[in-house]
Amino acid sequence: MTHRLPISSETRLACASRCVAVCSVTFAAAFVMVACGGGSSDNGSASRRDELGAKGKETALAAQGKHIFRFETFGDEAKWTDLLRMHEVISASVDPVTALSVGLKVDADALPAAVVQGIRSGRVDLHSPATTIALLKLDAVVGLKGTVETVRGVDRLTRVGITCALCHSTVDNSFAPGIGKRLDGWANRDLNVGAVIALSPALDAATKLVFNSWGPGKYDPRFNIDGVNKPVVIPPAYGLAGIHSITFTGDGEEIAYWNRYVAVTQMGGQGTFTEPRLNLSITNGTQDLVSSKLPALQAYQLSLSAPSAPPGSFDAAAAGRGKAVFETRGKCVTCHSGASFTDANLTLHPPSASMAEPESPSYAARSATKLYRTSPLRGVWQHAPYFHDGSAATLEDVGRIYNTKRSLGLSSDDISDLAQYLKSL
Numbered sequence: 001m002t003h004r005l006p007i008s009s010e011t012r013l014a015c016a017s018r019c020v021a022v023c024s025v026t027f028a029a030a031f032v033m034v035a036c037g038g039g040s041s042d043n044g045s046a047s048r049r050d051e052l053g054a055k056g057k058e059t060a061l062a063a064q065g066k067h068i069f070r071f072e073t074f075g076d077e078a079k080w081t082d083l084l085r086m087h088e089v090i091s092a093s094v095d096p097v098t099a100l101s102v103g104l105k106v107d108a109d110a111l112p113a114a115v116v117q118g119i120r121s122g123r124v125d126l127h128s129p130a131t132t133i134a135l136l137k138l139d140a141v142v143g144l145k146g147t148v149e150t151v152r153g154v155d156r157l158t159r160v161g162i163t164c165a166l167c168h169s170t171v172d173n174s175f176a177p178g179i180g181k182r183l184d185g186w187a188n189r190d191l192n193v194g195a196v197i198a199l200s201p202a203l204d205a206a207t208k209l210v211f212n213s214w215g216p217g218k219y220d221p222r223f224n225i226d227g228v229n230k231p232v233v234i235p236p237a238y239g240l241a242g243i244h245s246i247t248f249t250g251d252g253e254e255i256a257y258w259n260r261y262v263a264v265t266q267m268g269g270q271g272t273f274t275e276p277r278l279n280l281s282i283t284n285g286t287q288d289l290v291s292s293k294l295p296a297l298q299a300y301q302l303s304l305s306a307p308s309a310p311p312g313s314f315d316a317a318a319a320g321r322g323k324a325v326f327e328t329r330g331k332c333v334t335c336h337s338g339a340s341f342t343d344a345n346l347t348l349h350p351p352s353a354s355m356a357e358p359e360s361p362s363y364a365a366r367s368a369t370k371l372y373r374t375s376p377l378r379g380v381w382q383h384a385p386y387f388h389d390g391s392a393a394t395l396e397d398v399g400r401i402y403n404t405k406r407s408l409g410l411s412s413d414d415i416s417d418l419a420q421y422l423k424s425l
């Protein structure tokens, strides 16, 4: 490893007292983990590739997709650097403590032992933007891709872009809050994307106000298209194998449809997205840096299964009773059917099927289908709040809302059993 974090005597002093708050976890254990190279299994999968035949090819494609998901910007530096000048903002004022406070995550596996030790001992200054630049140089900030150039021994951030992992990955906090192993496909519900974008010096006050109104875990993927400000929760990108209806409103039949939408229209990647139903055709740049990456990117997401409920996180007896409620008196199974608990492959539903509707403006009305997809429920324990607008804080709230709006006549015991069942999926 040739990367070094800037460690000076001043920074030693600066950090000694303050970094305790951020890194108050078991550093000894984390140090062993990182020093022993508890990294990803990419190398292993590459070497087994040839022996595995067809399945091996899938694995190879997914491995390529994993790299794209984590590190590919599709040339979106044109937006985040040239237009929004986020490299200037980061260099001037985003130290690691600030970055963690807006929900950005650090990949502990990308940190060399010397850095881990430096954080442990307080020699690494978590209140210096230079440390953020060092972390970007290590590709350790989840979802941010920086180009760092060294001029006369000083590292400068010259380009920055974003990747899918920004919104659809988090970490397991095994090193410290916000620092740990990557969990790809898990929505980053701590991330305040709006507040991050609002730091751009290129935006006017009115636009900043909009971005600052979103809050953590939410993003409006249509604001820059239709000018309406009504963000949705960032959903997980796992558990989608076999579901041929993508997004809350089922706009696309496969993941690649939406991946192209986001890569071009939201991230600012170089390529084209066309959607006649929305009268939308957007081309960024003169090259297509998106299309060739979509098959691998899709293969990777389809390989991400929903995480199963942690042992002991739900009451099994109550979940058994809740299953009966789900399938009979709750009538949930009429829409949440099959292995993924959704009828998405058969039908979409009118806006009234969403317990978050009626809302003004309706999210469905802004979409290509004007309808809602029944949400798949595998792994639903993991990603509160619920419904596209996040209006149900807990799974108990979900049950209560359905009970009232659909006049199901469930008792409060039924509702808590139902919640235990949902927690087990």
Ligand code: HEC
Pocket (backbone or CB within 6 Å): 162, 163, 164, 165, 166, 167, 168, 193, 218, 219, 220, 221, 232, 233, 234, 235, 236, 237, 240, 245, 246, 247, 248, 249, 255, 258, 259, 260, 262, 263, 267, 297, 301
């Ligand atoms: C700035 C945050 C952000 C970034 C970056 C982002 N997404 Fe998303 N993603 C969202 C939001 C918000 C939605 C919900 C939109 C909807 O359903 O209408 C979403 C929806 C999705 C879905 C649909 C999930 C489902 O249940 O059907 C997939 C798949 C997805 N994103 C994958 C990606 C990929 C791949 C990338 C990179 C090319 C990416 N996203 C980049 C915020 C983001």
Ligand code: HEC
Pocket (backbone or CB within 6 Å): 248, 326, 330, 331, 332, 333, 334, 335, 336, 349, 353, 354, 355, 356, 357, 372, 373, 374, 375, 376, 377, 380, 385, 386, 387, 388, 389, 398, 399, 402, 403, 418, 422
């Ligand atoms: C008429 C079809 C239909 C029925 C019946 C139905 N749902 Fe849903 N469900 C949906 C739709 C559509 C959504 C997406 C709504 C949204 O995001 O605004 C959804 C969303 C959810 C979510 C949120 C998932 C997430 O990722 O945020 C949960 C949990 C849920 N339903 C549980 C239930 C339970 C429990 C019942 C029975 C009491 C039930 N549903 C009955 C169609 C239905």
